[in-house]
Amino acid sequence: MTRRDAGPRSIASRLVDSLTENRWIGLAGLAIALLAPFVNATPYAISVMTSAAIFVMLAAGLNIVVGYCGLLDLGYAAFFAVGAYTSGVLSTRFDLPLVATLPAVLVATVIAGVVIGAPTLRLRSDYLAIVTLGFGEIIRITATNLDVTGGPSGIYGIPGLAGDRISFYYLTVLVVAVAVVGAARLGRSRLGRAWRFVREDEDAAEAMGVHTYKVKMAAYIAGAIWGGLAGVLFAAHLSAIAPSSFTFLQSALVLMAVVLGGMGSIRGVVIGAVIISLLPELLRDLADYRFVAFGVLLIIVMLVRPQGLWPARAREAARSTAPREAVR
């Protein structure tokens, strides 16, 4: 069922392949992001683009958990919230610059990842989905109830990371680019191969000596760190955070971006995140039906094109398909 069996491929599909598999495509994307302010630099446009970049980082983080390792996390906004609140609380209470809160953010997100991952990663993957959903709610409700997090109205007056909007945008783009490349490199590492093995067949992976629990935990914690750091950017961007930013809707949108773009395909996920975060700006008039469309789209993607818009190409395919076909 591979493409090779279909005989000689048309020029068009080869052209598409050479474009989508081009190694410079990532740099081209970065260049577009860096040049965008020269096209339109209104404060509104910059703000939208900054949010989109932060969203890309979230999607790259969730892609590690869902795309590489196949663990469905429905409470990803919780890590986003942990990062944003840790940096927000520390920087406003103790007058720290935001950069100085980063170690605390890392510690807090890793703890959150371990607390939620340790009991559930031993179980079947669908338990994880619903426990993370509950965890997302726990974090949001806790932030609403506690005094130190400012209750329902949240925290305001969080210091920024860079002077003006434009330089913060560039900083965000660079951080996000590093995060995306980092996620991609992780996916190609020894650990990344173990993640994909676990995704494809957990029992076989276990039998081959992969410590699946540890490997899944690593994916989960990596996802938590990416989410937490995106939260810091988010807090710096808006300078105010409230529990209403971290609802299930946010988690679902990130998941949508990953699924739409192609689970496990870092390029697809970046494109998916850009589409999901910019689409609402273009479809303002359809606000009521937007989320209905997202839900229906999730189902359709899964039914019709489960690999997403821009799927990851299996690197091992060239070697492994031929013998497998022969055995059958």
Added chain:
Amino acid sequence: MTQLVWNGLFVGSFYALVALGYSMVYGIMKLLNFAHGDLYMLGAFTGFAVLGAAGGVSVTMALPLLLLVLVLTMGTTGLAGVLLERVAYRRLRGAPRLSLLITAVGASFALEYGMRAAAGADPRVYPVRLGGTSLEVLGARVTLQQLALVGVAVVLMVGLNLLVTRSREGRAMRAVALDPRAAALMGIDVDAVIARTFFLGSALAGAAGVMAGAHYGKIDFMMGFLIGLKAFTAAVIGGIGNIPGTMLGGLLLGLLESFGTFWLGGEWRDVFAFGVLILFLTVRPTGLLGERVTERV
């Protein structure tokens, strides 16, 4: 004290009704139907629409009318559940589990925001409100209507249990839950059995939705989200896939919440419930009455 127990049992009977559908669907096709809570929401809104169409209701007629609405709603949500299975789940039955979970999330999303687009984002006030005469039972204040609702819930649950344990249909369901392939080889129409299971589970959720609407008086498009989570918690506590266990789990969760609210304050109620869920998954993931299942490769 007895008041707390009564409140817990009352809320717990709602949880149990919703959890049953969760548990049955999980038992038969190992799918967590995230949209299940939204079928409860759909039930509440269907009941709302039917009651609105029926016009003004006198207080004495409220209960019989509500029972009629209950039956109508159960039919509607049941069919909605069957439709959901047909459109979103059936084609993916052989696909990786992640795909099914994601379509379930998509279905939940589409139902929630579809209802928001149809009925608006603001909460609706239920036309029938069950208040009324209260009795003193062992120091707890109990209204007759609460008793009636619990009675309906118990009847539905007993009926379901009889259906599953005594009837031909129930035997087919249990067979499919044990081994779909072997069941198909024995001449059971697996698709039809799964559709029926969805019908039953969704109908129970719809019934719970109407009852909750009549009891709390207010419904909104997100009401199914939290109850879906709670129902899952209840199912896990009792042992997911196990029908008596799920009922027990629902009542137990209601009691735990009732006491948790008393000790910690209402704003921590949901956190407490999810804390219990995580604790249970750590200590006894198969639940109180669930059997230890070894995963087959």
